[in-house]
Amino acid sequence: DAGITQSPRHKVTETGTPVTLRCHQTENHRYMYWYRQDPGHGLRLIHYSYGVKDTDKGEVSDGYSVSRSKTEDFLLTLESATSSQTSVYFCASGTDIGQETQYFGPGTRLLVL
Amino acid sequence: QQQVKQSPQSLIVQKGGISIINCAYENTAFDYFPWYQQFPGKGPALLIAIRPDVSEKKEGRFTISFNKSAKQFSLHIMDSQPGDSATYFCAASAGNTPLVFGKGTRLSVIA
Numbered sequence: 001d002a003g004i005t006q007s008p009r010h011k012v013t014e015t016g017t018p019v020t021l022r023c024h025q026t027e028n029h030r031y032m033y034w035y036r037q038d039p040g041h042g043l044r045l046i047h048y049s050y051g052v053k054d055t056d057k058g059e060v061s062d063g064y065s066v067s068r069s070k071t072e073d074f075l076l077t078l079e080s081a082t083s084s085q086t087s088v089y090f091c092a093s094g095t096d097i098g099q100e101t102q103y104f105g106p107g108t109r110l111l112v113l
Numbered sequence: 114q115q116q117v118k119q120s121p122q123s124l125i126v127q128k129g130g131i132s133i134i135n136c137a138y139e140n141t142a143f144d145y146f147p148w149y150q151q152f153p154g155k156g157p158a159l160l161i162a163i164r165p166d167v168s169e170k171k172e173g174r175f176t177i178s179f180n181k182s183a184k185q186f187s188l189h190i191m192d193s194q195p196g197d198s199a200t201y202f203c204a205a206s207a208g209n210t211p212l213v214f215g216k217g218t219r220l221s222v223i224a
Contacts, residue, residue, distance in 0.1 A: 033211065042119075042202060042216035043157070058211065090156050098206030099145045104156030 023091030032074040119215030132190035136203035
């Protein structure tokens with residue numbers, strides 16, 4: 001398995017609080033992604049990065065921001081969490097933007113009360 | 114707009130049977146079509162992928178069939194086993210754009 005980890009694995013927070021999820025990969029992959037997975041919606045791309053400090057929006061980026069200061073780390077921030085952001089969040093990494101294997105992390109289960 | 118439509122949403126198959134999951138797309142620029150498998154509590158993992166220059170790709174019991182003219186592709190799991198019980202996602206991408214995933218199919222293989 002590609003070395004990709006996420007922290008925390010579980011988090012409960014309250015509406016209006018900021019939340020940061022961390023993704024760390026040891027494969028020196030150029031591309032990193034944040035997805036959310038919800039029943040009936042599958043995997044939806046939030047943001048992705050194509051290099052250090054280079055990021056772009058995905059399908060469901062409203063309410064989320066990202067940062068990538070090092071190749072191995074990709075942070076997802078919910079500036080002010082809402083109940084609609086309760087979800088399972090997956091990070092992934094890969095060597096190509098969409099044409100090669102994406103390696104997924106184990107996921108972070110976030111509950112916003 | 115849903116770019117990749119996946120069906121069925123759920124599927125129950127007897128052990129030893131054939132599981133078939135279908136996906137359809139509209140964007141004719143798509144040129145890479147992977148399938149991901151996800152077990153409960155885990156992240157998805159690439160199962161098999163195909164490019165439009167071939168109509169079929171087989172890896173063990175898993176086969177992708179691709180119909181370019183119909184803009185459809187499907188996953189066939191032969192001799193389905195209880196260990197195949199998982200959620201399956203089709204996906205597609207075009208050139209240097211991110212993958213777009215279908216909504217997933219929950220497969221249950223019963224003995």
